[in-house]
Amino acid sequence: MLTVKNAELDTVCGITSKFPKTEFSELAFAGRSNVGKSSLINALLNRKKLARTSSEPGKTRTVNYYKVRCGSDRSEEDVFFYLVDLPGYGYARTSMEERAKWGPMIEKYLRMSDTLRCVVLLVDIRHDPTADDRQMYDWIVSADLKPVVVATKADKIKRSQLDKQIKNIRTILKANKDVKILPFSAETKQGREELLELLEGFIG
Numbered sequence: 001m002l003t004v005k006n007a008e009l010d011t012v013c014g015i016t017s018k019f020p021k022t023e024f025s026e027l028a029f030a031g032r033s034n035v036g037k038s039s040l041i042n043a044l045l046n047r048k049k050l051a052r053t054s055s056e057p058g059k060t061r062t063v064n065y066y067k068v069r070c071g072s073d074r075s076e077e078d079v080f081f082y083l084v085d086l087p088g089y090g091y092a093r094t095s096m097e098e099r100a101k102w103g104p105m106i107e108k109y110l111r112m113s114d115t116l117r118c119v120v121l122l123v124d125i126r127h128d129p130t131a132d133d134r135q136m137y138d139w140i141v142s143a144d145l146k147p148v149v150v151a152t153k154a155d156k157i158k159r160s161q162l163d164k165q166i167k168n169i170r171t172i173l174k175a176n177k178d179v180k181i182l183p184f185s186a187e188t189k190q191g192r193e194e195l196l197e198l199l200e201g202f203i204g
């Protein structure tokens with residue numbers, strides 16, 4: 001199990017900047033704007049305001065690299081990795097121009113990173129995944145990465161609805177049975193430990 005010891009914003013990449021060559025494994029996070037990505041990153045890293053959350057969606061236009069140091073019961077030494085926050089997509093009021101840049105930027109990142117080990121796709125547990133979500137999912141698979149899907153805001157539905165919603169997400173993404181779809185809540189921290197454990201399997 002990982003215990004987060006330190007996390008800091010290391011690099012911010014704009015649309016035209018080159019992605020850095022990092023010395024540790026990269027774990028990337030993708031999803032629609034407002035899906036709860038910043039909240040999940042903060043919950044995961046036990047930090048209140050490291051990643052900026054906003055009720056105004058569509059603000060992030062950058063790829064943010066957080067350098068994370070963890071203790072691990074699997075090794076004596078601390079474990080380092082980069083958590084990579086990819087730009088949110090699908091926000092209705094984003095200009096066409098901005099929207100046109102999102103795809104190539106994500107594709108370029110997936111192609112260029114040598115140390116990328118995993119992309120976590122976030123979808124809202126209450127809603128059907130969108131065409132953009134499906135595109136993102138297919139890019140992850142095409143990049144020969146094993147997708148991890150996190151269904152956010154799990155506190156917003158009844159427990160009795162959970163299985164049904166997960167099944168629905170699986171069907172729409174066409175994710176086969178061995179793809180993990182993990183219910184998560186930044187409010188209650190449901191799924192946090194399981195996600196950390198899953199991520200630990202990808203680094204090192």
Ligand SMILES: Nc1nc2c(ncn2[C@@H]2O[C@H](COP(=O)(O)OP(=O)(O)O)[C@@H](O)[C@H]2O)c(=O)[nH]1
Pocket residue numbers: 031032033034035036037038039040052053054055057058088152153154155156184185186187188
């Ligand atoms: N109830 C609940 N609200 C959440 C959760 N995660 C995020 N939110 C809310 O959803 C909105 C968008 O969250 P944010 O993390 O900024 O989303 P991002 O645009 O994907 O980074 C904010 O108002 C958050 O407070 C969650 O697990 N449960």
Ligand SMILES: [Mg+2]
Pocket residue numbers: 037038039052053054060088
């Ligand atoms: Mg955000």
